[in-house]
Structure formats: C-alpha cells, structure tokens
Amino acid sequence: MPNGVAKRDLPTKLCPACGRPFTWRKKWARDWDQVVYCSDRCRKAR
Numbered sequence: 001m002p003n004g005v006a007k008r009d010l011p012t013k014l015c016p017a018c019g020r021p022f023t024w025r026k027k028w029a030r031d032w033d034q035v036v037y038c039s040d041r042c043r044k045a046r
Contacts, residue, residue, distance in 0.1 A: 010023045011024045011032070015038040015042050017038075017043070
C-alpha cells in the first residue's frame with residue numbers, strides 16, 4: 001500500500017485567469033494561501 005495522500009484528496013483552487021481547477025503541489029506547501037494562479041502564463045496574462 002503506497003504512503004501519502006491520494007491526488008483526489010488534495011485541496012484544489014480555481015484559477016481566476018483561465019477558470020481551470022488546479023491542485024496543491026508540494027512546492028506550494030509553505031504558501032498555498034498566497035497561490036492564486038495555476039501557472040506563470042496565467043499570472044502574466046492577468
């Protein structure tokens with residue numbers, strides 16, 4: 001049995017630029033509350 005959390009159980013947000021849902025990533029663990037956009041492309045296109 002694998003360790004960790006299933007991908008379907010991770011928190012998600014909607015990107016205000018493209019409207020797509022995106023899931024939590026380990027690199028965003030410290031500042032998940034400040035993450036708004038799903039990618040650099042969406043952040044630049046705001």
